[in-house]
Amino acid sequence: MSEARSYLELHFRDLEQQRETAELGMWVFLMTELLLFGGLFTAYTVYRSTYPQTFALASHELSAPIGTINTAVLLVSSFGVALSVHGAQVNGRKRLLVGLAVALLLGIVFLVLKGYEYHDHYVHHQVPGLDFAWTRPQPEQAQVFFFLYFLMTGVHAVHLIIGIAIVTVLWFQSYRRRYSPEYYTPVEVGGLYWHFVDVIWIFLYPLLYLIR
Amino acid sequence: MSVDGSESERDYLNVAYGVRSWLLTTDHKRIGLLYMVSLTLMFFVGGFMAVLMRLELLTPQGDLVTSDTYNKLFTLHGVIMVWFFLIPSIPSVMGNFILPLMIGAKDVAFPKLNLLSWYVYIVGALFTFYVVVSGGVDTGWTFYTPFSTTAANTHVVSTTLGIVIIGFSSILTGLNFIVTVHKMRAPGLTWFRLPLFVWSLYATSVIMVLATPVLTITLVLVAVERAFHVGIFDPALGGDPLLYQHFFWFYSHPAVYIMILPGMGVVSELITCFSRKKIFGYNFVAFATLGIAFFGFLVWGHHMFVSGESIYAAMTFSFLSYLVAVPSAIKVFNWTATLYKGSVSFETPMLYALGFIGLFTIGGLTGLFLAALGLDVHVHDTYFVIAHFHYIMVGGMVMAYFGGLHYWWPKISGRLYPEGWAKLAALIIFIGFNLTFFPQFILGYLGMPRRYHAYAEEFQVLNVMSTAGASILGVGYLLPFTYLFWSMRYGRKASANPWQATGLEWTTPSPPPGHNFAVTPVVTEPPYNYPTTEALPEPYREAQVV
Numbered sequence: 001m002s003e004a005r006s007y008l009e010l011h012f013r014d015l016e017q018q019r020e021t022a023e024l025g026m027w028v029f030l031m032t033e034l035l036l037f038g039g040l041f042t043a044y045t046v047y048r049s050t051y052p053q054t055f056a057l058a059s060h061e062l063s064a065p066i067g068t069i070n071t072a073v074l075l076v077s078s079f080g081v082a083l084s085v086h087g088a089q090v091n092g093r094k095r096l097l098v099g100l101a102v103a104l105l106l107g108i109v110f111l112v113l114k115g116y117e118y119h120d121h122y123v124h125h126q127v128p129g130l131d132f133a134w135t136r137p138q139p140e141q142a143q144v145f146f147f148l149y150f151l152m153t154g155v156h157a158v159h160l161i162i163g164i165a166i167v168t169v170l171w172f173q174s175y176r177r178r179y180s181p182e183y184y185t186p187v188e189v190g191g192l193y194w195h196f197v198d199v200i201w202i203f204l205y206p207l208l209y210l211i212r
Numbered sequence: 213m214s215v216d217g218s219e220s221e222r223d224y225l226n227v228a229y230g231v232r233s234w235l236l237t238t239d240h241k242r243i244g245l246l247y248m249v250s251l252t253l254m255f256f257v258g259g260f261m262a263v264l265m266r267l268e269l270l271t272p273q274g275d276l277v278t279s280d281t282y283n284k285l286f287t288l289h290g291v292i293m294v295w296f297f298l299i300p301s302i303p304s305v306m307g308n309f310i311l312p313l314m315i316g317a318k319d320v321a322f323p324k325l326n327l328l329s330w331y332v333y334i335v336g337a338l339f340t341f342y343v344v345v346s347g348g349v350d351t352g353w354t355f356y357t358p359f360s361t362t363a364a365n366t367h368v369v370s371t372t373l374g375i376v377i378i379g380f381s382s383i384l385t386g387l388n389f390i391v392t393v394h395k396m397r398a399p400g401l402t403w404f405r406l407p408l409f410v411w412s413l414y415a416t417s418v419i420m421v422l423a424t425p426v427l428t429i430t431l432v433l434v435a436v437e438r439a440f441h442v443g444i445f446d447p448a449l450g451g452d453p454l455l456y457q458h459f460f461w462f463y464s465h466p467a468v469y470i471m472i473l474p475g476m477g478v479v480s481e482l483i484t485c486f487s488r489k490k491i492f493g494y495n496f497v498a499f500a501t502l503g504i505a506f507f508g509f510l511v512w513g514h515h516m517f518v519s520g521e522s523i524y525a526a527m528t529f530s531f532l533s534y535l536v537a538v539p540s541a542i543k544v545f546n547w548t549a550t551l552y553k554g555s556v557s558f559e560t561p562m563l564y565a566l567g568f569i570g571l572f573t574i575g576g577l578t579g580l581f582l583a584a585l586g587l588d589v590h591v592h593d594t595y596f597v598i599a600h601f602h603y604i605m606v607g608g609m610v611m612a613y614f615g616g617l618h619y620w621w622p623k624i625s626g627r628l629y630p631e632g633w634a635k636l637a638a639l640i641i642f643i644g645f646n647l648t649f650f651p652q653f654i655l656g657y658l659g660m661p662r663r664y665h666a667y668a669e670e671f672q673v674l675n676v677m678s679t680a681g682a683s684i685l686g687v688g689y690l691l692p693f694t695y696l697f698w699s700m701r702y703g704r705k706a707s708a709n710p711w712q713a714t715g716l717e718w719t720t721p722s723p724p725p726g727h728n729f730a731v732t733p734v735v736t737e738p739p740y741n742y743p744t745t746e747a748l749p750e751p752y753r754e755a756q757v758v
Contacts, residue, residue, distance in 0.1 A: 011318035036425035129440030140450030
């Protein structure tokens with residue numbers, strides 16, 4: 001198993017071709033993902049410019065401190081992933097395992113904080129579709145804001161959950177010494193995905209929490 | 213199948229037997245056949261809806277079906293034909309089968325993903341079947357809001373979810389093809405030695421990967437708005453219905469190019485092979501392919517001239533729509549220039565290719581009528597539009613699909629189809645098609661609106677012609693279905709290269725072995741390197757006599 005040859009799938013000429021193929025595949029997939037979020041970003045931009053005042057008011061209902069902490073959490077998790085890829089490259093087993101574990105734990109921390117925020121919105125009747133109540137003017141505009149907020153952060157959270165699942169699998173495989181400097185493509189490709197989920201949040205954070 | 217498989221090397225069809233060996237295959241050739249079977253089924257289901265519609269329109273009164281049923285018929289016809297036949301048609305069937313062979317690869321880049329995308333397709337199709345049996349959907353294939361999210365009392369959510377799911381199938385196929393073309397080409401096969409079919413699949417895949425996710429998220433928004441009654445497109449809830457149309461057409465206009473570019477690629481192969489000539493202006497055709505894919509993303513607003521978009525947006529979209537005509541025209545001119553002084557012969561695939569050029573040109577030029585701001589107001593939502601896009605979709609893409617199917621049939625099945633029957637079917641399809649859809653141009657210009665089950669008396673003659681044409685077209689479609697099946701068992705055995713065509717797919721036996729090539733081919737020639745003066749050698753035509 002430790003021999004590099006065993007990782008080579010039959011339809012590739014060599015490991016180099018296999019690695020480049022996997023990486024390009026992930027990049028193309030991320031382009032697709034970008035366009036998926038692109039639809040949501042466009043909808044947000046359109047409604048933000050149509051209902052600027054209500055959106056500013058509604059944005060105040062989000063907890064900027066939690067949003068900020070979560071941003072830091074995700075950035076550090078991305079550092080963990082970068083660390084693990086480097087660990088795989090230089091045969092640094094400890095670095096690989098610790099890096100993935102850091103990403104995994106911080107990913108969960110992010111979700112917990114996000115869940116707390118969601119709960120808070122639920123308590124304050126700010127979930128569209130579930131007895132939404134808005135005492136200030138233009139409730140339907142505020143509802144559009146919260147709908148977009150839940151959908152954008154929700155789709156992001158789904159991606160993060162998938163990312164956590166990927167990192168968990170990678171951790172166990174690394175623990176069983178599957179990866180080596182000759183072959184660590186899954187770590188690298190999984191890492192790309194994790195960074196992408198992080199980058200999406202980097203855009204969600206100012207749009208939803210900071211522009212007021 | 214044949215019993216003498218033991219004497220030669222095992223091919224992909226008899227390398228393993230049984231249902232499992234098909235349902236769990238990662239061989240791109242077998243996956244191509246899985247798609248072919250599923251798409252054929254969907255084609256006939258969608259076609260059945262069209263038959264009922266044409267029967268209803270035989271008389272001016274709405275007497276065969278109620279208006280509600282009629283609404284469901286045209287909606288399901290559109291949904292099934294667009295997403296479950298046309299979009300995956302050439303890419304998923306012939307692209308899957310031929311692309312790796314054409315570039316000298318053992319398989320696509322991600323064989324398991326390839327199988328997954330077929331299963332995703334099937335799940336999407338099951339949603340649609342559920343909709344068909346549980347009462348249908350009546351919004352039209354465009355799901356315009358707020359009707360789809362509020363007033364429609366049919367299965368909008370299931371239908372949109374089915375389309376979301378099949379969207380992933382399309383994305384996965386596109387992703388696979390892009391990476392395959394980039395990374396799996398045989399040594400020496402540079403970008404400008406690629407067959408033009410590969411270029412067209414590449415451009416199509418780019419559109420699939422970039423446009424489909426926007427439809428995905430849009431239909432999710434529609435489903436959520438409908439299911440939970442929260443506003444995003446419904447004006448009563450603070451939404452903007454025009455935004456829905458922007459989103460929908462941002463996907464669905466490029467999707468038109470998903471539905472035509474692969475057909476253009478097939479036609480490029482056919483025209484060169486049956487003219488025994490290099491394609492005229494290879495680079496122009498290749499770049500025109502990318503140009504169509506690019507401009508295709510910038511013209512969606514021409515669907516919304518009467519929907520309340522600003523006049524400046526409309527002018528811009530109109531202008532950009534005219535630009536798409538340039539690369540399309542380049543292709544048509546280059547095909548005709550390829551024919552010029554070629555040794556043209558009229559085998560069945562060539563009949564389809566020539567049919568394609570004529571019908572696509574009519575469809576494309578009437579598209580320019582529709583892109584003109586003033587004229588569009590007159591013919592918007594009339595049968596003129598129906599006729600226009602059927603000339604592209606059916607006259608273009610379905611013709612190319614059949615052309616490609618016949619051209620590669622010896623490679624796919626290892627058998628020759630009966631040429632006489634095939635020529636007859638091609639002729640019947642061409643006549644039936646024109647009789648069905650040409651009268652609709654006139655009907656639309658005279659003002660008959662689309663999507664009604666009853667119409668004014670004076671339109672009856674043209675409608676009867678159209679229905680008669682549809683019956684002929686139906687017979688035309690049943691013929692290949694029958695004789696291709698027949699040929700799998702009784703057709704003559706095909707040699708590796710029955711057409712004496714260029715291209716790596718013809719260098720391997722018919723049907724190809726499981727791993728495609730015994731030795732990885734090395735390419736040293738430009739594409740379409742036909743000796744320019746020789747006609748298609750006779751042996752093939754002799755072999756056709758059954």
